[in-house]
Amino acid sequence: MDPAQLILWxxxxxxxxxxxxxxxLSTGREPTAExxxxxxxxxxxxxxxWAKLAPTNGGxx
Amino acid sequence: MGRILTMExxxxxxxxxxxxxxxxxxxxxTGCASTPKQQWYTGQSIYxxxxxxxxxxRTAGYISDKDFVRIEGYRRLAxxxxxxxxxxxxxxxxxxxxxxxxxxxxxxxxxxxxAATVDREQKRIARDKKKLNAISEEE
Numbered sequence: 206m207d208p209a210q211l212i213l214w215x216x217x218x219x220x221x222x223x224x225x226x227x228x229x230l231s232t233g234r235e236p237t238a239e240x241x242x243x244x245x246x247x248x249x250x251x252x253x254x255w256a257k258l259a260p261t262n263g264g265x266x
Numbered sequence: 267m268g269r270i271l272t273m274e275x276x277x278x279x280x281x282x283x284x285x286x287x288x289x290x291x292x293x294x295x296t297g298c299a300s301t302p303k304q305q306w307y308t309g310q311s312i313y314x315x316x317x318x319x320x321x322x323x324r325t326a327g328y329i330s331d332k333d334f335v336r337i338e339g340y341r342r343l344a345x346x347x348x349x350x351x352x353x354x355x356x357x358x359x360x361x362x363x364x365x366x367x368x369x370x371x372x373x374x375x376x377x378x379x380x381a382a383t384v385d386r387e388q389k390r391i392a393r394d395k396k397k398l399n400a401i402s403e404e405e
Binding site for chain 2: 254
């Protein structure tokens with residue numbers, strides 16, 4: 206297996222486990238104000254990271 | 267960055283999208299996330315997880331520039347819908363919340379469809395290349 210592909214699968218696995226943890230929390234009770242703030246900070250961090258990966262030539266590759 | 271995806275590589279991304287949409291469908295439509303705030307939190311968790319996987323895929327070169335542009339509009343729609351859902355929860359406006367929830371669901375559906383379309387195109391390109399190779403070998 207290509208190492209980059211292995212990294213993607215490992216990422217998928219770890220993200221999936223983290224997601225299950227979050228979903229378990231959110232279905233058991235209402236998220237606290239602190240948890241709400243944390244998930245918003247994480248969203249902003251991910252949005253910024255994704256924006257940095259935008260194609261510079263308009264996506265004609 | 268920007269190289270064409272192979273079928274195997276695309277497979278991982280498409281599988282991830284299906285998995286995440288499936289998780290969303292299960293938790294929201296089965297009623298596990300029963301209150302609007304829980305539904306928003308669930309949606310936001312799934313969005314963050316999807317984007318995390320997409321960032322890894324893009325960094326590793328699995329998502330081409332063309333694919334990035336193709337999915338970007340739906341990602342923005344999902345992000346804006348979630349922000350709207352959160353605001354509606356805070357304002358206690360349940361009708362607006364439902365409208366944003368439908369928009370978010372639509373954005374995720376389209377993201378999965380786009381991933382599947384790209385996958386089909388890659389398979390067609392691979393088939394065409396195989397045919398061309400076979401023709402050139404015969405000649």
